[in-house]
Amino acid sequence: MTSTPTPDQKLVDAAEGGISAALADLGRLVRIPGIAWPAFDQDQLVRSAEAIAQLARDTGVFDEVRIHRAAIPGTDEVGQPGILATRAARNGRPTVMLYAHHDVQPPGDDALWETPPFEPTVRDGRLYGRGAADDKAGVMAHIASLRALQETIGSDLDLGIVLYIEGEEEFGSRSFTQFLEDNAEAMRSDVIVVADSGNWDSETPAVTVSLRGNAKFHLKVRTLDHASHSGMFGGAIPDAMLATIKLLSTLWNDNGSVAVAGLTVRDAETPQYDEATLRAETGLLDGVTPIGDGTILSRIWNKPSITVTGIDHTSVAAASNTLSPEVTVVVSARIAPGQDATAAYEAIKAHLEAHNTFGAQLTFGEVDCGDGFLVDTSGWAVEAARDAMRDGYGKDPVDYGVGGSIPFIADLVQRYPGAQILVTGVEDPHARAHSPNESLHLDTFRHAVISETLLLGRMNARQD
Template sequence: MTSEPSVEAGTIDAALLETAEGGISAALGDLGRLVRIPGIAWPAFDQEQLQRSAATIAELARDTGVFDEVRVLTAEIPGMSEHGQPAVLATRAARNGRPTVMLYAHHDVQPPGDEALWETPPFEPTVRDGRLYGRGAADDKAGVMAHIASLRALREVVGDDLDLGIVLFIEGEEEYGSRSFARFLSDNADAMRSDVIVVADSGNWDSETPAVTVSLRGNAKFHLTVRTLEHASHSGMFGGAVPDAMLATIKLLSTLWDDRGSVAVEGLRARDAETPDYSEETLRDEAGLPDSVQPIGDGTILSRIWNKPSITVTGIDFTSVAAASNTLSPEVTVVVSARVAPGQDAREAYAAIEAHLRAHAPFGAELTFSDVDLGDGFLVDTTGWAVAEARDAMRDGYGKDPVDLGVGGSIPFIADLVREFPGAQILVTGVEDPHSRAHSPNESLHLQTFRNAVRAETLLLGRMNSRSL
């Protein structure tokens, strides 16, 4: 049941917006501090930086004055004798019949990649042309600071009348597969149980127009090793009679797509849903597609990105150019990353891809599949009160009507949230825009988008604080 709005609601909204505006500069300063911490969950990187990142965020959470308890915790990785990376869990119990909202983001980041491709150092926050550049500036330390900034404003305006239950959950391994995520939820289920979960790890329609993400593709990622020889051989002595592993790999991988670049794997399904207008010109601008290169696939552009499967080869183990010799290679290993249409089970999709590859292995090549990582897609139930509240808050925070957005990427852990907290309404939001270049060199945050995201979330929390369950 919804409580009647008080006569002071408009005044409180105005105060929330004014206070949120006043806190943007401090929030961006703290975001810069976080960007300077190279917290990467891959074991090859310094794990003390993740500890440092978690400790810094825990300090920021305590300083809001909102929480009853703030802890830095880890959980065991199922099937392994090690724990995952550190997460921050801060909790405040609901009072006077108010709902509890969980605010999720992650503090780990992607590796920087080739630093020569960065215009400025990846871990040195740099403002240029209305954007803040740096690894994690958008994905997802901006999500962390949007939560912190909104909580600061909420506390300042509402004070002792803050009755909303709040769970702040800042994960430390999202970019590394959230390996301990499900165990973390089960270990801390009582403390984390919420009525609404806000996942701040998505994007917006553009830098000015907010979006509620209503669909996400799933993922099926694996390593494929193709072997054709017992040992390497001289390419001059045996080339033309003996199939090397690279030849077999190229021929095999080419069967995954048709001539238009659409996925050609029997058993991979598409979702039938309408998509908004989106031009090829916009695609070229946002993706960096040169005039000479044609888009792939068929159907509307957004249906290809949101509602159909895709397959990408994202890595390869093979002789480098510098070390190349006239040799027939015995084996090649590639990383295959598939995006699965919303509504299809990721296990079913992976089984279809594996069956296809085995059926099309050329020259009797031996195939080995390993390091399989699966995650289901997600379709948001948009009928709940929380989605309506979020849309209203975005409209008032951004000054524009929000768009319902599908996302071609994946957030597999949402399935874990649904499983552990089946009664919670899930809102997938974010601070990124199409030019944020998350995971790429020169990742950046549009500063006005961040400002509006903080305004919108502050309004959402303030209005939830006046709602009775």
């Protein structure tokens, strides 16, 4: 005698059955090099947006699907194309917003990729390609879940759904606040699922409960009004590179922890995580020691960090015996959850001005600040997400902190203060997002799709 499948089992079966098609569509999206940096072909972002809009329409879920560009506040420019698909809630059901982004990081040095960055390649249970994990996999996790929902529930689908796929997250979400302003009512939601984070490992899901903020800026250091011969004047005048090195070195203590007064630390416990795991997940070379103090995860989740991510100076190939008049660097700081990012930037700026040993001319510009985020875990949606992950992965989820930043979440909270925020993702620690050989663990993707399908299906049945 054959038993009738439960509603949950129907959802799981539909999600499982759609994985192959979802991965095929993901591969097609990976082939589109949609990068929001102006130096890259912007038509590719239009191609990407159009492809995703069609995927959304094809689900049969939405009342309306459109591509929208919003103005960039304070400029005459408009942002990159985002996809907004909406379905009104019925019969008193809640509305859920599903967020991901379709723009990707530049590929970097092609020579460092084992396979071409925009040619999706499967090997050893992973799909390789730029955006395969961050965040086109997030896009396809949403699409695949909606397909499964439509297949199993169909005309009985009462859940309100907003699908928002951003087009410039990797480039600072410059038009995000205006996009929210332009579409405030259409995007109003009770629950917001942000699929742009990670998991504890490839088998263990995570609910992200804290995110660091960020403060990035350009610093120009100038000591001379023209270049001079290093042999003739070296030893008497500080060139810009010397002044820059001396100045930047004051940002860190000898152990690599941040030495800037005014940057705060969040006091919170962290799970067990040892140095061997850190080495395995990051590729830290033999003999190179980790930096900072306290538990390893407290350094990543709860403390500030400062990294110099770019420098304008003479290349090695063009080096000559010259005292450089100016150097420009990009300083990227991560801010502990709970600290105002603008206040953190001002603290770093004040530190650099106070430690300007040789009196160099310092110019600060291109300032970009975004606040961190602490999730309120007391709401029903967080518990529903944990239950869905437990059933979708077959393992208890971990409450997870993230060292990176998703500043637009603070904008969502400000716009929709009553919404419950769920930060999830399809990445595992070996995804290498932003790096050469970025990849998606295929089984993690499958579990993520099942989990989201269960979450949405159960929300559709929820009676408040």
